[in-house]
Amino acid sequence: MEYPGYVTGLRDVSLQINKGDFVFFVGKTGAGKSTLIKLLTREVSHTQGIVTLDGRDLGRIREREIPGLRREMGIVPQDFALLPRKRVWENVAYAMRAVGHSRTEVRRKVPAILDSVNIGHRADAFPHQLSGGEQQRVAIARALINNPQLLIADEPTGNLDAVRSWEIMELLKSLNLKGTTVLVASHDEMVIHRMARRIVTLEAGAIVSDSANEEAKPDA
Amino acid sequence: MLDRIAFVFGEAMIALRRNGFMTFAAISTVAVSLFLLGGLGYAYMRAVDYAHAIPGKFDMRVYLRQGTDASAISGAAAKIRALPGVASVAWIPKEKAWAKEKKEDPANTIGIDNPYPDAFKITIKRLSDGDPVADQLRQMSVIDPDPGVVYLKDEQHLIDEGLKVMRWLGLFIASLLFFTAGVLIFNAIKLTITHRRREIRIMQLVGASTFTVKVPFLIEGTVQGILGGCISALMLYGAQNVFLKFLMDLDARVQISAFPTLFAMAILGSVGGAYGLLCSWLAVATPNRAQ
Numbered sequence: 467m468e469y470p471g472y473v474t475g476l477r478d479v480s481l482q483i484n485k486g487d488f489v490f491f492v493g494k495t496g497a498g499k500s501t502l503i504k505l506l507t508r509e510v511s512h513t514q515g516i517v518t519l520d521g522r523d524l525g526r527i528r529e530r531e532i533p534g535l536r537r538e539m540g541i542v543p544q545d546f547a548l549l550p551r552k553r554v555w556e557n558v559a560y561a562m563r564a565v566g567h568s569r570t571e572v573r574r575k576v577p578a579i580l581d582s583v584n585i586g587h588r589a590d591a592f593p594h595q596l597s598g599g600e601q602q603r604v605a606i607a608r609a610l611i612n613n614p615q616l617l618i619a620d621e622p623t624g625n626l627d628a629v630r631s632w633e634i635m636e637l638l639k640s641l642n643l644k645g646t647t648v649l650v651a652s653h654d655e656m657v658i659h660r661m662a663r664r665i666v667t668l669e670a671g672a673i674v675s676d677s678a679n680e681e682a683k684p685d686a
Numbered sequence: 687m688l689d690r691i692a693f694v695f696g697e698a699m700i701a702l703r704r705n706g707f708m709t710f711a712a713i714s715t716v717a718v719s720l721f722l723l724g725g726l727g728y729a730y731m732r733a734v735d736y737a738h739a740i741p742g743k744f745d746m747r748v749y750l751r752q753g754t755d756a757s758a759i760s761g762a763a764a765k766i767r768a769l770p771g772v773a774s775v776a777w778i779p780k781e782k783a784w785a786k787e788k789k790e791d792p793a794n795t796i797g798i799d800n801p802y803p804d805a806f807k808i809t810i811k812r813l814s815d816g817d818p819v820a821d822q823l824r825q826m827s828v829i830d831p832d833p834g835v836v837y838l839k840d841e842q843h844l845i846d847e848g849l850k851v852m853r854w855l856g857l858f859i860a861s862l863l864f865f866t867a868g869v870l871i872f873n874a875i876k877l878t879i880t881h882r883r884r885e886i887r888i889m890q891l892v893g894a895s896t897f898t899v900k901v902p903f904l905i906e907g908t909v910q911g912i913l914g915g916c917i918s919a920l921m922l923y924g925a926q927n928v929f930l931k932f933l934m935d936l937d938a939r940v941q942i943s944a945f946p947t948l949f950a951m952a953i954l955g956s957v958g959g960a961y962g963l964l965c966s967w968l969a970v971a972t973p974n975r976a977q
Binding site for chain 2: 530537549560561565566608
């Protein structure tokens with residue numbers, strides 16, 4: 467995958483992720499973690515090769531089909547992207563209304579979604595009244611509005627201390643246990659190794675290691 | 687569907703409220719430009735009506751050579767009718783003209799032979815048609831070279847020039863303001879896009895359709911245009927009332943028809959709305975370099 471100006475984002479990447487997996491993408495800044503995620507969300511298109519999601523070639527889907535693709539996944543951005551003038555429940559409700567849910571549906575579903583990420587007790591708070599971990603929970607709650615089978619999180623613990631980071635990881639783990647495929651771009655090595663999940667390490671746009679392959683190797 | 691429409695309208699109204707200063711600037715400029723465009727157009731039409739109502743301004747009198755026979759007269763009338771710019775031709779027999787003169791001034795006409803030649807009364811379509819029609823008439827052999835063609839040449843020129851200046855100056859100023867209004871609507875929408883980039887990003891993240899993301903901006907521009915158009919119609923209504931009061935104070939005997947406020951609101955509101963939609967569409971379609 468190349469960005470305009472012949473800047474290579476990813477090269478020689480071959481990767482398969484199964485339904486229900488929990489995968490970390492690790493690497494330094496500029497390693498290609500975000501590019502890999504953006505290829506899946508179709509924020510960028512690959513210049514060579516094939517990217518498929520649930521058997522569908524993402525390179526072939528049209529511009530107007532991208533919103534439909536995004537409704538099949540939940541995306542948690544690094545900066546939370548919360549609306550500062552809206553309360554917690556309004557942040558989730560706003561996203562639901564934007565994708566066409568009726569007011570009645572919103573009223574019914576928002577409390578359940580907030581409870582599912584343990585933030586229901588702060589429903590009436592504004593984002594600036596929340597801790598970083600709580601804001602991240604709201605961002606995750608918003609990502610769950612379409613009941614996605616795939617959850618993608620870009621640096622979800624980037625702005626959090628160790629305790630809050632672990633809480634978020636526990637939350638992602640619980641979602642994964644319910645069957646959601648979780649992909650996380652992170653460079654928080656302590657949390658990643660403690661989670662003991664599949665780790666794909668990127669460097670300069672290439673995969674340098676994949677714990678799934680290493681585990682499959684026969685002992686020497 | 688109703689929920690979705692309510693959502694996009696709600697988003698547009700929030701943007702209009704939050705972007706207050708730019709909204710006010712865009713609406714007021716649309717209003718002033720349409721006020722000038724509509725007002726000058728209305729004043730121009732009234733001035734044309736007024737010019738038409740002045741007796742003789744569009745009339746020409748054409749005198750024929752003495753002794754022109756009836757068939758030559760009817761042939762000439764047909765040729766004149768075919769000239770571009772001629773609205774109507776009426777033959778005035780010399781006997782009829784002389785009888786009228788004798789009736790109006792019996793003391794000075796008694797004992798005199800009829801000095802009048804046969805004549806045509808020609809009405810032209812536009813004031814600017816006077817000179818070209820007169821030139822073509824003078825070339826016809828049945829027309830007497832002296833006095834030949836008689837019409838209010840200087841008055842026609844004056845009124846015609848006045849209307850021309852009014853038309854072009856009005857168009858120029860109003861077009862300039864209309865363009866400025868378009869730039870303001872464009873900028874207002876760009877500003878809204880910049881202000882609401884977080885909302886746009888959230889909508890894109892959760893998979894909102896292009897309709898949901900873009901239509902609020904189009905509604906915002908259209909509303910600005912419609913409001914500007916309606917305000918300009920009210921301004922025109924006010925201006926006409928002030929003008930009428932001024933004429934009444936002068937005791938002027940000029941009749942001006944009532945201002946069609948609702949019709950003007952419908953027309954100017956539609957023009958403003960269509961223009962607002964166009965400008966906001968351009969703002970949405972062009973990439974935001976700030977982002």
